Amino acid sequence: MSEKSAPEIIYRDGQPVAVIVDIKEYREMLERLEDNEDLVALDEMRKARLSFRALEDFLEEYSPDV
Numbered sequence: 497m498s499e500k501s502a503p504e505i506i507y508r509d510g511q512p513v514a515v516i517v518d519i520k521e522y523r524e525m526l527e528r529l530e531d532n533e534d535l536v537a538l539d540e541m542r543k544a545r546l547s548f549r550a551l552e553d554f555l556e557e558y559s560p561d562v
Contacts, residue, residue, distance in 0.1 A: 500521060506514040517525075 501518050503521075504516040505512050506516065
């Protein structure tokens with residue numbers, strides 16, 4: 497198991513302005529962020545009222561070329 501390196505903080509004029517992290521850790525953070533965004537979207541969908549329509553109506557609007 498590999499050891500995670502500590503993030504490096506870049507300072508400008510005594511203020512933190514950037515952080516350097518291991519690429520694997522960065523990708524893991526992006527994945528967790530995307531997962532969280534998906535959960536928020538799913539929660540919003542569950543709160544929305546469901547609506548149904550006839551299959552014929554859907555097929556009239558459906559365009560498989562898109």
